[in-house]
Amino acid sequence: MIDFKEIFSVTLILFSVIDILGSIPVVIGILKREGRIQAERATIISALLMVSFLYLGQSILNLFGLDVASFAVAGAIVIFIVAMEMILGITLIKDDPQARGSSSIVPLAFPLIAGAGTLTTILSLRVVYDELNILIGILLNLVFVYIVLRSSSWLERVIGNSGFAVLRRVFGVILLAIGVKIFKTNVFPG
Template sequence: MLSFKEIISVTLILFSVIDVVGSLPVIIDLRKKVGQIESEQATIVSGVLMVSFLFVGERILSLFGVDVSSFAVAGALIIFLLGLEMILGRTIFKSEVETGGAAHIVPIAFPLIAGAGTLTTIISLRAEYQTINILIGILINLILIYAVLKSSAWLGRRIGPGGLDVLRKVFGIILLAIAIKLLKSNLIADF
């Protein structure tokens, strides 16, 4: 049953967990490294991951013998490395242009947008909210994600190189803190 209140709640919860605005320095940094990010593909892949996890997330993880906590720890390690890369100004992840890969898939679609925090949140939302309202909340977030990804070059020019450097360092520290929080809460959950 459609509920405006549930849709707003789900949208706000997912928006704060995804934190696409907070990921802007990472996105701009990747755009600078690889040239162009396919906003449409990143949004579609993120959406497919989120919707898939809504319906079969726990079963997919259990198929591989992985629990939600272990999945969150793996995502936290990737986020930790991204944070280190931003703070230290060193390249840890090999450029996707050199490897022939797609920068819009890793690390943008996963783990920045549809990361362990987002996917585990979606699994937990199923316990409180109707599936249709979660789907609408995911769709609203995908529209916002697309808008931020599409305008990241413009935002990068408006902020400027100095501002981007400051943002990169600040959000690098925030990413490290998020990674450590995920590690702490999920490692403690196993004991």
């Protein structure tokens, strides 16, 4: 049953976890490296991951003998690596010439948009909210994500090189803190 209060709550929770605005420096970095952002592909892959995890997440983790905490820690490590690249201005994950264009999947769709934090949040929301309202909340967030990804070239022009360098490091530290929090919460609960 559609409940606007639930939809609003789910949308805000997912918006804060996805934090696409905080990921703008990463998006611009991918744009500079790849030459373009495949907004449609990244959004569709993120949608598939989120909706699949809504219905099959716990079963998929159980199939591999994993728990939500282990999955979250793995995502935190990927976020940590991306954050270190942003802060230090280095490349830890080397470009694979054969994988050109794959950045729509890694790190864009996973772990930045539909990462461990988002997917574990979706599992948690399922306990509290109606599935239809969660689906609508996911859809609303993906529309906003798509708009941000489509405007990445415009954002790069507005922000400029020096603004981008500052934002990249500031958001790198924020992304690092998010990775540390996810790690700490799941390794040292309570």
